[in-house]
Amino acid sequence: MLKISVSCLAHRGDIMRTDIEERVLAVSLELAAAKWKVALHDGHREQPAVHTVAQPQASARLQEVLDLIEQHKKKWSLPAGLRVVVSYEAGQDGFWICRALQAHGIKCYVIDPASIPVERHKRRAKTDRLDVIKLVINLRAWLRGERDRMHVVHAPSPQDEASRHLMRDRGQLQKEVLQHRDRMRKLLATFGCWDEVDHKHFAGRLARDEVKCHDGAPLPPEMRERLLRECERLALAQQQLTALEKTRQASLPAPARNRRDDLARLKGIGEVGASRLALELFWRDFSNRRQVGACTGLVPQPYDSGESQVDQGISKQGNRRVRALLVEMAWCWLRHQPDSALTRWFNARTQSTGPNRRARRIAIVAVARRLAIALWRYLKDGEIPEGARLKSA
Numbered sequence: 307m308l309k310i311s312v313s314c315l316a317h318r319g320d321i322m323r324t325d326i327e328e329r330v331l332a333v334s335l336e337l338a339a340a341k342w343k344v345a346l347h348d349g350h351r352e353q354p355a356v357h358t359v360a361q362p363q364a365s366a367r368l369q370e371v372l373d374l375i376e377q378h379k380k381k382w383s384l385p386a387g388l389r390v391v392v393s394y395e396a397g398q399d400g401f402w403i404c405r406a407l408q409a410h411g412i413k414c415y416v417i418d419p420a421s422i423p424v425e426r427h428k429r430r431a432k433t434d435r436l437d438v439i440k441l442v443i444n445l446r447a448w449l450r451g452e453r454d455r456m457h458v459v460h461a462p463s464p465q466d467e468a469s470r471h472l473m474r475d476r477g478q479l480q481k482e483v484l485q486h487r488d489r490m491r492k493l494l495a496t497f498g499c500w501d502e503v504d505h506k507h508f509a510g511r512l513a514r515d516e517v518k519c520h521d522g523a524p525l526p527p528e529m530r531e532r533l534l535r536e537c538e539r540l541a542l543a544q545q546q547l548t549a550l551e552k553t554r555q556a557s558l559p560a561p562a563r564n565r566r567d568d569l570a571r572l573k574g575i576g577e578v579g580a581s582r583l584a585l586e587l588f589w590r591d592f593s594n595r596r597q598v599g600a601c602t603g604l605v606p607q608p609y610d611s612g613e614s615q616v617d618q619g620i621s622k623q624g625n626r627r628v629r630a631l632l633v634e635m636a637w638c639w640l641r642h643q644p645d646s647a648l649t650r651w652f653n654a655r656t657q658s659t660g661p662n663r664r665a666r667r668i669a670i671v672a673v674a675r676r677l678a679i680a681l682w683r684y685l686k687d688g689e690i691p692e693g694a695r696l697k698s699a
Contacts, residue, residue: 330449331384333375334442335394335403336434343434344371345442346378354442356435368406375412393445393456395419401461417441420623421457465559466589472554473582474627479547486540490533497525509537554581562589565685571696572684574642579635587628587678588685595679603629604675620671632674639677640670647692648673648680 332354336343340360347354357374361367375390392407393415407414422444424430444455462470490503498520501508511517512533515524525533558566562584569580592598599605603624609616622629640649652673659665680691690696 329389330446331375331379331388331390332442332445332449333371333390333392334438334445335371335392336438336441337394337397337399337403338434342367342371343438344374345438346374347442347446348378348382348384349446350382354439356438364402368403372410389413391415391445391449393417393441395422395441396459401467404461405464415445416459416461418457418459423455460590462589466562466585469557469559469562469589470585472550472557473578473585476547476550476554476578477627479543479550482543483540483547486536486543490536490540493529493533493536497529499525509534509541512537558585568685569681572643572691573695573697574639575635576638579631579638582631583628583635583681586625586631588682592682592686595682598679598682599675600624601628602632602675602678604632604671604678629674632678633670636670636674636677639673643691643694646694648676650693651676 330349332347332349334345336345342359344357344359345354346357355378359367359370359374361370378384379386379388391413394403394417396416396418401416404414404416422441447455487503494501494503494517499517501511501517508517512530515530517525517530517533519525524530555563558581562581565584565588566577566580569575569583570577587601590601592601596605600621601624603622603626604620607618607621609618636648639646640652643649652669655669655672656666677691680694683689684691
């Protein structure tokens with residue numbers, strides 16, 4: 307009698323789990339420029355329904371996806387208030403699809419493409435149809451609690467996403483200025499001309515044909531015209547960079563401005579680096595230090611299987627701009643915060659290596675990870691990194 311009761315309870319639990327799964331309509335999108343593949347699964351069918359939407363306009367294509375969801379609700383006799391969950395892989399489309407679906411009351415998840423498990427065969431079939439089917443199956447498993455099926459990307463708010471372009475555009479303009487100058491310097495070097503192109507009067511001298519070759523001969527007309535065009539592009543990039551610098555600080559939203567000011571109080575962290583960290587990393591809330599390290603991609607990735615033990619280096623996942631900035635900031639921290647706990651830890655680890663620069667480069671990555679965690683605690687709890695000093699007023 308007891309066995310029958312336990313069996314009945316187990317059967318009742320299966321029915322309850324099935325009822326919970328029936329309350330979700332899983333939808334996945336495989337995005338491409340020409341068309342989207344849409345897979346829909348309600349948990350009652352062996353295979354999901356797959357459709358193609360190819361409207362030329364973004365709004366029309368999104369509306370066709372919404373129409374497909376409503377059509378399959380009617381076709382499969384699903385409740386009108388059924389919960390609908392959509393997923394798609396993070397890519398060049400960004401987060402506008404997620405925000406548009408959420409505006410229609412549909413929960414949407416943006417998935418890290420590298421987190422989706424794939425077959426390990428040397429040759430495997432790969433099509434958009436197979437990918438969208440795998441994505442919707444993983445979505446249903448993830449909703450059941452199998453969190454290893456995929457990793458969800460944290461979607462920033464529209465304001466946080468837009469504010470990033472202030473520092474990214476600044477970095478791009480600085481890069482363009484250096485590229486133009488370097489290109490002009492290399493072009494002149496082919497004629498034995500070593501004139502300094504950074505001088506503000508170089509464009510005028512070039513226009514007056516005062517820039518000469520190594521033997522005093524004038525530059526060829528074709529080369530002179532190309533250098534003049536480079537000077538025009540350089541002047542435009544410098545003009546845009548100057549205008550951006552004047553408006554950048556006033557354009558920062560108040561939360562990011564407060565985070566920037568707090569970070570810039572620490573010695574070794576400048577205003578530009580603090581702004582980039584505030585906009586690129588600390589816009590989101592972290593639950594623990596492991597999330598901070600994983601988001602920066604500075605955590606180690608061991609390979610330990612059987613007798614094979616290989617150090618694969620850091621994961622290099624997440625925001626590459628933040629990762630490069632933190633490594634650069636770690637070197638500045640060692641210089642300007644010699645009494646901090648991080649600097650003492652670095653010196654203790656590298657004092658026995660002597661002139662081994664590789665060991666220092668490896669250790670600085672660990673300093674960068676620890677620095678990111680220390681700055682997160684500093685912004686979250688007001689806890690100044692151990693031994694660190696603040697700038698004078």
